[in-house]
Amino acid sequence: MQHSTSQAPNRGKPVRLSWQDPKLRALVYQALVIGLVIGMAWYLVHNTLHNLSTRNIATGFSFLEKEAGFSIGETVIDYSPADTYGRAILVGLANTAYVSIIGLFWATLLGTVIGIARLSTNWLAARLASLYIQCVRNVPLLLQLLVWYALISQILPGPRAALHPVPGVFLSNRGLLVPAIEGGSTSAVTAGILLAIVAAFLATSVRNSIQRRTGSYYAIWPWTIAMLVAFPMLGWVLTGMDLQLDTPHLSGFSFAGGWNFSPELFALLAGLITYTAAFIAEIVRSGIQSVNKGQWEAALSLGIKRSRALRLVILPQALRVIVPPTTSQYLNLIKHSSLAVAIGYPDLVSIVNTTLNQTGQAIEGILIIMCAFLTVSLAISLLMNLYNKRIALVER
Numbered sequence: 001m002q003h004s005t006s007q008a009p010n011r012g013k014p015v016r017l018s019w020q021d022p023k024l025r026a027l028v029y030q031a032l033v034i035g036l037v038i039g040m041a042w043y044l045v046h047n048t049l050h051n052l053s054t055r056n057i058a059t060g061f062s063f064l065e066k067e068a069g070f071s072i073g074e075t076v077i078d079y080s081p082a083d084t085y086g087r088a089i090l091v092g093l094a095n096t097a098y099v100s101i102i103g104l105f106w107a108t109l110l111g112t113v114i115g116i117a118r119l120s121t122n123w124l125a126a127r128l129a130s131l132y133i134q135c136v137r138n139v140p141l142l143l144q145l146l147v148w149y150a151l152i153s154q155i156l157p158g159p160r161a162a163l164h165p166v167p168g169v170f171l172s173n174r175g176l177l178v179p180a181i182e183g184g185s186t187s188a189v190t191a192g193i194l195l196a197i198v199a200a201f202l203a204t205s206v207r208n209s210i211q212r213r214t215g216s217y218y219a220i221w222p223w224t225i226a227m228l229v230a231f232p233m234l235g236w237v238l239t240g241m242d243l244q245l246d247t248p249h250l251s252g253f254s255f256a257g258g259w260n261f262s263p264e265l266f267a268l269l270a271g272l273i274t275y276t277a278a279f280i281a282e283i284v285r286s287g288i289q290s291v292n293k294g295q296w297e298a299a300l301s302l303g304i305k306r307s308r309a310l311r312l313v314i315l316p317q318a319l320r321v322i323v324p325p326t327t328s329q330y331l332n333l334i335k336h337s338s339l340a341v342a343i344g345y346p347d348l349v350s351i352v353n354t355t356l357n358q359t360g361q362a363i364e365g366i367l368i369i370m371c372a373f374l375t376v377s378l379a380i381s382l383l384m385n386l387y388n389k390r391i392a393l394v395e396r
Contacts, residue, residue, distance in 0.1 A: 059364070063085055063359045063361055064084060064085050064086035066359075067083070068087070068358075070088070072088065072091055072346045073344075073346055074262055074265060075095070077090070089348070089352060089355065089368060091346070091351065092347055092348035092349075092351030095346055095348070096338075096340075099265070099268060099340070099345075099347065102269060103269055103333050104330055106273045106277075107273045107280060108277075108280060110280075110281075111276065111279070111281045111283070112281075114281035115283070115284025115285045115287075115288070116285075116288070116310070119285055133278045133282060136275055137275075141272075141336055145271040145339055146342065148266075148267040148270045149263060152173060152175070152266055152267050153267075154173070155173075156171060156172055157172055158172060158174075159172050159173075159254050159255055160253075162174075162250075168258070170258075174255060175260055175263045176261040177258045177259065177260050177261070179246065180257075180258050180259035181244070181245060188235030188236065188238065189236055192231035192234060193231065193232050196224075196227040196230075200228075204220050207220050264343050264344045268339075272333055272336060272337065275336070280329055283325045283326050287321040288310075290318060291317045291318050295314060295317065296314065299312075299314075327384040327388075330384065331377050331380060331381065335373060348372055352369050353365070
């Protein structure tokens with residue numbers, strides 16, 4: 001014990017004013033690096049401002065309050081050419097968020113299914129999943145987006161010969177049209193759905209707490225379904241019951257009504273979802289394979305069905321391996337949404353490009369894009385890290 005104590009570093013030892021002291025050298029080196037970084041940043045900023053002033057190029061973000069004067073083909077929120085550049089950029093951010101949210105949900109679902117199919121005992125299912133992964137992962141995403149856009153805009157039939165797989169749904173070279181719910185109760189119904197989801201999460205948390213204390217297990221899914229039906233219905237009743245189903249229908253040479261996924265939006269979503277799902281599938285496969293085979297054998301020996309063992313025993317343990325790399329794929333999907341400019345979808349990058357072409361303030365436009373993606377990426381990383389920390393194994 002005395003020998004190990006004598007070799008332990010003395011962390012409380014003061015810094016000596018001698019170059020032979022490693023602590024002093026470390027402080028000097030760190031100060032030099034910090035000074036060098038600050039000096040380079042000051043030089044770049046000063047040189048940029050000087051060049052802009054020499055060329056009489058305006059700087060600052062005051063242009064955001066000026067009238068934009070250009071139209072945007074697709075918007076999630078209200079917009080007109082008379083609105084400001086700031087409003088136009090907000091529309092671009094909303095469009096990017098819209099694509100990202102839909103893409104993250106379906107890419108996760110599709111990737112999980114394909115990853116499980118990759119390990120299926122069914123020869124055909126496993127080979128098809130493997131073929132899908134190998135083909136999609138090794139083709140550039142930009143090329144896939146162009147292929148999807150060409151398939152939709154050039155190969156699919158026109159509106160009068162549109163594919164009609166189910167009532168109220170049309171697929172043509174004008175995009176995908178599905179029924180939409182409209183009316184004053186829409187916001188109340190949406191709030192009811194969100195409230196039901198939050199209540200389901202809280203109920204699951206309480207159930208898990210009771211299970212840890214007592215060992216008793218209670219099924220939550222019947223209550224979840226009941227809340228998903230009851231809460232929106234309550235919002236619909238309380239706000240006047242004026243919801244209407246707007247079904248798309250042929251009008252002239254195009255469609256009217258319904259919810260329209262334009263060819264650009266549909267191609268972007270199809271490309272992002274299928275591409276990201278291929279990577280998530282491999283992550284899910286590796287996560288499942290990381291679980292010891294004894295867990296499978298123990299679950300099956302208790303008479304648990306294979307599908308139930310996968311859902312209740314294997315996947316909860318595999319999540320500890322799946323979540324960290326899946327976070328990277330989520331961030332990649334959000335960043336890859338900027339490729340929308342190649343097929344004409346008005347995302348944040350596309351609208352900011354139009355703005356800086358009109359105002360000439362490229363630096364501010366690039367800063368807006370960088371800050372937007374940085375903020376979203378950090379928020380996603382924070383949420384996923386919190387979730388990963390919650391499911392991580394706690395050493396005793």
